[in-house]
Amino acid sequence: MSDTETGAAQQHTAPYAAHKAAPKESAQELRERIPGWGADLDPADRPSHPKEQPGIATGAHWEFPDRQQQNVPREMSIEHGILPPVFGTSAPLHGISGAIRKYAYSYGEGRAAHWLLLMAADRVDAGVHHVRSLATLRPDNPVTETGVLSEIRLGRHRRQGRVDAHHSWLDPLLVAGPWVLAGLAALAALRALRRGL
Known part of the structure; x- marks a missing residue:
């Protein structure tokens, strides 16, 4: 099997490699038919082009702010390397719902399991509070x-x-x-x- 045939075979078996059909019209035909089509294809025509080049002085400056002290472990998305400098502490993880939330953050934010587990944790938390209210003088x-x-x-x-x-x-x-x-x-x-x- 030649290299071309091997590449073609891999392209069809690779995940998320959809077949892209050839365009019906060329770029020149589209420019002639649609006014302004492809205006930003040439990087030299983009207003932001000089700013996109590394090493150009823009005058922007930013220093990483002082980090908030982390007294208890906080959940963090697996997409992020560190916690942001400031984060909320009003609802620390607790109980069964906290364990579910902690487990939810083992999935990326693009996964449905992440959000479904967070919703399940909310329902568990609500149920626990309803049951806890029965032990008070003013239940729900x-x-x-x-x-x-x-x-x-x-x-x-x-x-x-x-x-x-x-x-x-x-x-x-x-x-x-x-x-x-x-x-x-x-x-x-x-x-x-x-x-x-």
Whole structure:
């Protein structure tokens, strides 16, 4: 097999190497047909061209700012070599959601797994806070805090033209469903405990 044939075979098996069809019109034909086409193809015609060359004094100067002290480990994208000089510390990683977030940063920001894991961590964090609220004197109230009563009292759910009116019948299931399931699970646990005793 010749070098040309080997290169052609590799081109067809290489990932993301889509076949590029030859243009239907030449650059000259496009310039004649479309006013201004290809105006920036020649680097000498670009206004930014001199600035693109290394070693040209532009007058710009910048020094790396003092770095913020890192008291606890912070998650960092694998695309970046170091943390930025300043970063947020208001929401440190904690618990199961923190472990999920830390794992999410083992994937690049261009991967769906990165963002799906971060969303899952948010849902876990919300669930933990809901459960924790049950141990307080003022637990979460899913009926009043979601505005369901206001929707019914003011009749806004029946207004024409609202996009969310099409799925408003599903809202009570989404709001109350997790609470009902949690109640049933607690009831099943109590029954199992009673049987064991």
